[in-house]
Amino acid sequence: MSYHKWTLPEEQIFREALVKFGQRWDVIQHSLLPNISVKSMKNKYYQKMHQNLQSAQEDSSVQSRVSDEQLYAIIQNILLQNQ
Template sequence: MPYHNWTKQEINLLSSAVKKHGLKWAIIQKNYFPEFNVISVKNKYYAYAHEIMVRRQERAASGQSASQDEQLVQKSQNQVKNESNTLSEEDLLQQIRTILTQQLQ
């Protein structure tokens, strides 16, 4: 499949699917994105999570506050933290940091 520009709706759907199913990429791909392969879905999610992490670090360095969208993300992630079957944002970001560190070595 050629390169695909993901829409905001697709990214929101992907984020919701991860909140519901955790990092079970085969289930997410099959049920939500059958037109993509599993690797594309996984890579898009990690790229999106990395973008969020970078923006937060930039905001923290500049002293800016979170945007409305980020506040909504935080609110939904707080709900996820209350559910025992999914990863918290911090756990996900830690996994991403670990993966990126391993890839850089």
């Protein structure tokens, strides 16, 4: 089976179908996306989940850096006050 190149309308339909039907791939395929294999749907789903996980990890890393910087500023202020 060959790789399926998703179009933007197909991706939109797929996202809406996931909200409505969850991971019921066969229902999504038969009712909304008959030209896309269940395997392609699963691959797209897990690819997007992986991307979202990476984004969340990057976001939390940035938040940690900000928190560390804020903590450092607080410690500096305390040290300056105690001089």
